[in-house]
Amino acid sequence: MKQIIFTLFVCGLSFLTSCYSVRLRNVNGAPQPDPFSNREDYYRGMAVVEIDTVITINLASKDFTYLIKEQDGCESGKLNIIEYRNTFGGILLSAITFGKKRKVKVKYVCQKL
Template sequence: MKQLKWLLIIVSCAILTSCYSVRLRNVNGTPQPDPFSNRKDYYRGMAVVELDTIISIKITSKDFTYLIKEKEACESGKLNIIEYRNTFGGVLLSAITFGKKRKVTIKYVCEKPSN
């Protein structure tokens, strides 16, 4: 019974510490507005692009670059806010595949085009 209790404590600590979010914001510039957005979170009134994908990395690679393609959502070609989110499921996928596959959740807001 005592071992089960410790196992549950360790698993719950691992779950809580593996979920985090990192947000990077440019202090110069204005985020691209979206007047039709009905979000209630940090991105209220902003045009947000969300990517939820799985990337494949070779075991020998030390870094990875994900290219954000130009599209109509980012007219200025500049990023104002970038958020990277890590979840427990992403950590498990990386552990099971020995780091070859990683689940990535990214939100970004483009900079408002200057006139």
């Protein structure tokens, strides 16, 4: 019985510690506004582009580059805010596939022209 409780405790703790987000913000410039946005979070009134995808990386490669183009909603080509989110599901997918597939959740706001 104690082993089951301990296992559930460790699993619950790993769920809580494995979900985090990192936000990087540029101090120079202003974010691109979106007056029609009805968000109630940190990005209220900003034009946010969200990327939620699974990327595939070769086992020999440790580097991956995702290119952001002007057509992707970033007219200025400059970034003001970038947020990377890591979840337990993303860590689990990476562990099961030995790092070959990774779940990526990124939000970014372009800089105002």
